Amino acid sequence: MGEIKQIKNLKEFSTSVERFQGGHRLCPGCSHSIIVREIVNATEDDLCISTATGCLEVCSTIYPFTSWDVSWIHIGFENAAAAISGTEAMHKALARKKKGYSDKPMKFIAFAGDGGTYDIGFQSLSGAVERGHDFMYVCLDNEGYMNTGGQRSSSTPVGGATTTSPAGRVSYGEKMQKKDMTAIMAAHRCQYVAQVAPSSWKDLVKKAQKAYQTPGATYINAMSPCPTEWKFDPSMSMEVSKVMVDSCVCPLYEIEYDPQTHNYKYTVNYEPKNKLPVKEYMALQGRFKHLFKPEFSHVIDQWQRDIDAQWDYIRRRQDAGV
């Protein structure tokens, strides 16, 4: 395993060798590219990355250009994990045979959106983790199928208006609960699972480094505010991300599984001093605008109860140490 570089501050981190270049076609203010840079620049090891079809892939590799200064595979919407697990197995086999093949440390990463993770890529992700391949899976979670015009996914939160769960006179938008993908991946006995947000960059970089160092499959759920479909001004992405963290809509926490004791250790990495009401988070985004009508106020109240209950649950697990 290569050295993990120590990151002191943002100024220093900004001088890292750039492995995901600018000039791509992601929307102004898109969080995907910020998250990707925070992850790929956190190591100096060689990287091999698979990326499912989605905003990141479409916008970073418009032929004949590419933003990727690492080995990179474009794969279908549904099989980023299958592609990277096969590549990891091939790398191991070739390194064993030697015959001129480099045995330099290499890290394997799969990036996919929430559509490519929570829904269509779920089976291939589950299988790759079960087989115990050594890779990091990162879900860029913008809570919808944004590359194809903002359809709902099983990550879309209740009340969110999307093109396939529109809000109107009779509907308040999405009706189904967002899946708890972080818990689902912990239940696969990944040794490291974490939730991150791009505005908490140091937390994100540290977690990526922890995932790089953990053997076997690791999973990072990266919440990714999307100005285009969440409907806020592109200059506000990091503000939306901060309020998302401070309202505990996106609690920053990690789960470490110990295969010897079968223990799950929960750690809350950030406790807001002043926990904001979810209303403040919703008010920043057009996709929740309709919820502020009196007839839909019960949706906001329910959200607040759900977020509070989830926050309490995570902290109870942390305190219990199991």
Ligand SMILES: Cc1ncc(C[n+]2csc(CCOP(=O)(O)OP(=O)(O)O)c2C)c(N)n1
């Ligand atoms: C099998 C298959 N079905 C549908 C599509 C069309 N398609 C391409 S990208 C995409 C949406 C991607 O959404 P998500 O994974 O959430 O990533 P995002 O673009 O939001 O980052 C869809 C539906 C496809 N490429 N392949």
